[in-house]
Amino acid sequence: MTESASSSTNSPSSAYLSERFRRRLRRRRGREGLLKAAGIAAVVVAIGMLSVLFLSIVVQGDSAFLQTRIALEVDLDLETLGVDSAERQALEEGSYRSLVHQSLYDRFGRPDSRAARDELTGMISGDAIYRLRDRVLSNPELIGQTRRIWMPASSEVDLIAKGVVPRDLPERDRLVSDQVLDWMRQLREAGDLKTVFNTDFFIRTDSREPEVAGIRGAIVGSALMLMVTLVTALPVGLAAAIYLEEFAPKNRWTEIIDVNIRNLAAVPSILFGLLGLAVFVRLFGMPRSTPLVGGLVLALLVLPTIIIAARAAIQAVPPSLREAAEQLGASRMQTTFLTVLPNALPGILTGTIISMAEALGETAPLLMIGMVAFIAEMPTDFTDPAAPLPVLIYLWSTSPERGFLEKTAAAILVLLAFLLLMNALAVWLRMRTQQRG
DSSP states (O other): HHHHHHHHHHSSHHHHHHHHHHHHHHHHHHHHHHHHHHHHHHHHHHHHHHHHHHHHHHHHHHHEEEEEEEEEEEEEOOHHHHHHHHHHHHHHHHHHHHHHHHHHHHHHHHOOOHHHHHHHTTTTTTTHHHHOOOOOOOGGGGGTTTEEEEEOOOHHHHHHHHTTSSSTSSSTSSSSSSHHHHHHHHHHHOEEEEEEEHOOOHHHHHOOOOGOOHHHHHOOOOOHHHHHHHHHHHHHHHHHHIIIIIOOOOHHHHHHHHHOOOOOOOOHHHHHHHHHHIIIIIOOOOOSSSHHHHHHHHHHHHHHHHHHHHHHHTSSHHHHHHHHHHHOOOHHHHHHHIIIHHHHHHHHHHHHHHHHHHHHHHOHHHTTTTTTOOSSOOOSSSSOOOOOOHHHHHHHHOOTTHHHHHHHHHHHHHHHHHOOOOOOHHHHHHHHHHHHO
């Protein structure tokens, strides 16, 4: 009887019911709960910080997608224009600034003081003069007529009209005087001041005037640069991955190469800029600040990533496919290019797209090769000067004009949209590959 009681007390089932075991179990579950809570808190904090960052960019940049315009009755006469004929050469040399100024004087009167005249004429963007000239040159029949023409307002007026700068601020803090606010009120009441969608932001290039600066030139420059990067890095990276996975002997040298490729993927991007400056610009004498050199530098940057992604995609191909091809009499080359590569292609494309997205957002290596110049012309060739979108964002962020602050945030939103689109494409390719598998 005693032995039976003792054995029942020391049995495994009784050990799990002991108070000591219950305490240890509660502590273990408590630690697991704390770890889970810490993980959830970290995710919530990360999402919250990203949300705050994104919302701050949206709040600062949404106004850049709007533009304030002012309508003026412009008398296109030769006398005010300062020319004696309607010939194209004469019209090109005309004083279109005088036409704009005279239209403002006819509307509000000519102020007596020089400062007041500057305030009045400063309500219109300086770019309006060149737009008016281009309009007359494209249609000389306008000479002698009076036309109601919408012109972009200056940056100061634009910020006030859109509410970026509050009207109730002290006069010294809002960049415009009370007289300018009164002129704006008169224009708005007459229907000659309105805020519309800012098409200039998308169809025009960079400008010294923040109210008319656009990103079209930067987008074209980024596209040209990425084309050079893709054409250069993808064939080289794919060839290296195929050789290392399918043909290279597995020895110490290939292990050293593999380690170095993985190390290069973690090298700071600015070092690739220094390498490009030394090799492409100084050694080979290529022109600085061009999509050609920028694309080659970014190709060096993304090449390790493409090789790693391609090798991973090739490794993911089932060995049974290789064995089946070889048993059917296919050579090593035929097996690689007719069996392995088609099955690895979706993964290779996914890695390539992510690499291109990484290249699109790079700025530091491009700064090292001189792609920081003010470029107002549209690049049309790989050797034309260009400022890619990340570099344009950097240039605008360093500008002292207040109007470039909203343009910087808006350009960041456009860049984020491109990056999200490219990453979404990569995710779609990955999901489609998994469904096929």
